[in-house]
Each structure stands twice: as C-alpha cells, then as structure tokens.
Amino acid sequence: MHTLGIALAFVEGFGLILSPCILPILPIVLATSLDGGRRRPFGIITGFILAFTGFALLSRQMLGWTQIDPASVRPVALGLLVVFGLVMLSQTLADQLVGMTHRLANVGQTFASRLDAGGNGYFSGVAVGALIGLVWTPCAGPLMAAAIVQIMQARTGLEATLTVLLFALGAGVPMLLIALLGRQIMHRLTFLQTHAGGVRRALGVTIIAVAVLLYEGAEVPLLAAVDLSTPVATTTGGTMTNALVSPYVAPEMAPGGDWLNSPPLKISDLRGKIVLIDFWTYSCINCVRTLPYITRWDAKYHDKGLVIIGVHAPEFEFEKKRENVKTAVEKYGIRYPVMLDNALATWNNFSNHYWPAHYLIDQNGRVVYTHFGEGEYAVTENNIRALLGLGAEQSSVSTSSGQVGPSQPTPETYLGYLRADRYFGKGPARPDVEFEYHPPALVPADHWTLGGVWTMADEKIISGHAGAFLRLNFKAKQVFLVMGTRNGTPATITLTLNGAPIGHQSGPDVQNGTITINGHALYELVNQTPFQNSILEITAQTDGIEMYAFTFGG
Numbered sequence: 001m002h003t004l005g006i007a008l009a010f011v012e013g014f015g016l017i018l019s020p021c022i023l024p025i026l027p028i029v030l031a032t033s034l035d036g037g038r039r040r041p042f043g044i045i046t047g048f049i050l051a052f053t054g055f056a057l058l059s060r061q062m063l064g065w066t067q068i069d070p071a072s073v074r075p076v077a078l079g080l081l082v083v084f085g086l087v088m089l090s091q092t093l094a095d096q097l098v099g100m101t102h103r104l105a106n107v108g109q110t111f112a113s114r115l116d117a118g119g120n121g122y123f124s125g126v127a128v129g130a131l132i133g134l135v136w137t138p139c140a141g142p143l144m145a146a147a148i149v150q151i152m153q154a155r156t157g158l159e160a161t162l163t164v165l166l167f168a169l170g171a172g173v174p175m176l177l178i179a180l181l182g183r184q185i186m187h188r189l190t191f192l193q194t195h196a197g198g199v200r201r202a203l204g205v206t207i208i209a210v211a212v213l214l215y216e217g218a219e220v221p222l223l224a225a226v227d228l229s230t231p232v233a234t235t236t237g238g239t240m241t242n243a244l245v246s247p248y249v250a251p252e253m254a255p256g257g258d259w260l261n262s263p264p265l266k267i268s269d270l271r272g273k274i275v276l277i278d279f280w281t282y283s284c285i286n287c288v289r290t291l292p293y294i295t296r297w298d299a300k301y302h303d304k305g306l307v308i309i310g311v312h313a314p315e316f317e318f319e320k321k322r323e324n325v326k327t328a329v330e331k332y333g334i335r336y337p338v339m340l341d342n343a344l345a346t347w348n349n350f351s352n353h354y355w356p357a358h359y360l361i362d363q364n365g366r367v368v369y370t371h372f373g374e375g376e377y378a379v380t381e382n383n384i385r386a387l388l389g390l391g392a393e394q395s396s397v398s399t400s401s402g403q404v405g406p407s408q409p410t411p412e413t414y415l416g417y418l419r420a421d422r423y424f425g426k427g428p429a430r431p432d433v434e435f436e437y438h439p440p441a442l443v444p445a446d447h448w449t450l451g452g453v454w455t456m457a458d459e460k461i462i463s464g465h466a467g468a469f470l471r472l473n474f475k476a477k478q479v480f481l482v483m484g485t486r487n488g489t490p491a492t493i494t495l496t497l498n499g500a501p502i503g504h505q506s507g508p509d510v511q512n513g514t515i516t517i518n519g520h521a522l523y524e525l526v527n528q529t530p531f532q533n534s535i536l537e538i539t540a541q542t543d544g545i546e547m548y549a550f551t552f553g554g
Contacts, residue, residue: 301388430456
C-alpha cells in the first residue's frame, strides 16, 4: 500500500480551500450551518464526506465492471479540466453553473429541514452535506481530478477507500471550521468576493494551462505525487520498452500461502531488487510455454539482483494439491520461489485476470511493466536488463506466441458444464448424472460431442465405462487435453485422427496410439504438420477417466 500517496490525499483535499473556486460552496455551508442547532455543521461535513467517498468509489467500481483501462481515465480527466476552465472564462456559463449549484442546494435544504423539525439539525445537516458533496465536484479543480485518478488506479479496495476518505477529510476539515466560525470567515474573504469575476477568469486560464502541461508530460509539484502526469519508469541503465504510463506501487503477496523453493516472501522486503511476478498454473499450456524463458532468466540474472516469484493460481480443483504442483515444479526445472495461491488472494491483490501474467517491479517497489499471455520475451528481458543496469543485449529470444500462420486455432474449450464450450449433440447435455450419449453424424468445426456413457460434472466429464468416446472437430497443429483419473490409478485412452489410428502426427505423450494417464496433468495428444482441420476421437479404455479442457497450438 502506498502510504505516502494516501497521506498526500489529505493534503490535496485540504488544499482545495485555497482555491477561489470554492467560493460558490462556502455560502451554502455557512447558510445551512447557521440555520440549525450546534450539531448541524458536523452533520454537514459527515454528509459531505460520505457522499464524495461513495461517488469516488463508485467511479472506481464502474471501471472494474466495464474493464476500462485505468490509464484511459487520465485524458478524460484532463479533458474535463479543460471544459471546466472554458466554463470559468465565460460569465454566462459560470453564472449558469453557480445557479445550478444553488438550486440543487436549496432543494436539499428544503428536504433537510423536514428531517429535523424541532431537532438539533444533525441529520438535516447530513442531507445538505451529501448534496454539497455531489454538486461540489466541478469546483474541485485540478486537485480533485488528480485524486480521482489516484483512487481509480488504486490496486486494492482498502487503498482506494483510505485515499478517498483522507481526501474528503482534508477538504471537510476547513469547511467544518468555516461552518463553526461563520460570518467571521466570510469577512476575511471580502477581497475575493469583490473581484470574483477576475479571480474566476484567472483560475479558468490556470486550469486549462495545467491540463495542457499535464497532457504534455510536465510535472506540476502537488499533482506529481499522484502519478497523474506521465511518469517514465526509472532505470539504472538502458531504456525500457512498453513501460507503463502510470507505474504503481506493487500489491503485497497475500499471507498464509504455501511456498515451494523458498520461505514466504514479501514485496516490501525485496526493495532494492528487481522482481518478476509470474501468475501461472501447471495445466495451462500457455503458461507452460513461457516457463523455459522464465527459468532461463532466473539462471541468468538471479545473481545480478533479479527475484522471480511464480504465483501458482489454480484453475481446477486438482491444481490445488501441493504434491501436484511440486511435481510440475520439478518437471519444468523451476528453482525460483513458487507460492501456492489456492484462494486466489494474491491474484485478487493484483487485480489479475490472465494466465500467464507477468508483472515487473522496480527497485522502489513499483510495477513498471506488465504483459499478459505468451510472447514479448525479448521485450521483457530487455526491461529486466534495463532495470538491472545491464544495458541492451542482442537477444536471440523469439517473441512468437506459439501461433504461426494466418489461421487461428480452435479456441480453448472447456468440457465441464459450468463453462462448457461448443458442445454439439442430440439433445442437451445432462449435468451431474450418468447418461448415455448418442453422437450426431456430423460435428461442426470447433465443436465436440460425446458417445457412450458419461457424467458431465461442473468442471470435467467422466467416462462411465470402457468404449465411451469424445469426438472433436478442430483446427490446429497441436492439441492438448487436461486429464486425470477419478481414483488416481493409471488408465489408458486410445486416439484416432481423421478415422485412422494416430501415427507420426501424435504428440509426445502418445505411445502407439495410446496415452497412459498418470495423475492429473496436461497431455499433448496431437502434433500434426501442417496446421489443418481434423477430426480427433478419444476412446476411454475404462471408467473414471476425467477430462477437463482442450487447448490448441498453431
């Protein structure tokens, strides 16, 4: 959690009282606080803080719902600043803005008076303060926009909540003082009231100028602390490629997870090191294809200051078993620390959505580069070297994602009914019951069907007897299938490709057209040349064989 940035939010909020733009709000605060009991000023500030906090957090949540990149908020915020600056340059538009503010406030005050008829004014003050918190937003100027962006880019809900609360408290404290001291404060603001037109226009010009400077990448002192400007990732040598426009403080590893190859680690304890976080799971072929590059970087750069942490985030229930992950770690030669994130707590801390996902963290604990999926290996290694101060290197690493040629392979295909993709059969699938399926004569491209007795469970299908088969119409060079057995004992399946026993086009896990399933894992069934459309049929030689998901390679 970025403690300094959160603390600065209070300073930013407090600084708003220095802006002449706050003047349209002060008469509302004064008028409503003087008309009521002694507790009304406290009610006004309570309502103000609650309303603004709710508005800011809702804005952040809407970004999550819509999957909008938080970095895209920046140009929108700057555009709104320019619009507001233009409004302040126009007497007519400024009068309309102030008039709208007062009309809304009057509505709120009328409603509030009914809440506290004969009372001490606290609850009516809450109602008025809540309205002020909403209509006050345009008057907040550049500091408001900076704080809103900081809130939206917060990596955890706790960080966002603390940031917005401290910002609202910072703005609320001077307002509370104004409400308590009343007309004595208004007397001090006589000059600003007398020259309100000139002050308003000067502020409009200032706001537009600040917005333009921020867009061009300049750092405005009070705003620079919240990364609204365009920061450049700090390197000790070389130049980073595709660095984040807005680096952010790296979230912490969730406590309590099981670890392999290392005792539990904390990001905060690794300051001064370069850290690469790799979210992966061992039955994901896209993750598996990245491991040779990551293990190579660990061997090459560990002694130079690189710490790689593999966060194993399971997709299926069997991937939560420590012994299964340990077997995979040994199989792929992983020597760097691996955390078992079975509850997806660290996954959620990073707001991650992908397998694999890579987060590169600099010596100051900031995420400065991310990449999701396969590929960009040369870019990632270049950025590692830049942060380590090693300079550029002519890399021989391929940036291919593993999919070549103009055609796209069949998409990843899940078999359990919770995420079943492209099932095609005579009648619907039957969840959680053993049922005898009868396949259609033809299966459309990128679809699959069943024959014989199967049980379709939430995340897998389970063969009911020997001879049950799955038929798949796919487009790809390689076919992978996540499989296991119900009781853990070895079992076999046989394969045919385009109606004939699979031969030289079989994957490395196939022996004489047969695969022996030893534990829950990812098995390579087909490796045909060239990339083409084919029909694969998989026949279970016993009951209790579990199949989870297909993935494909170009």
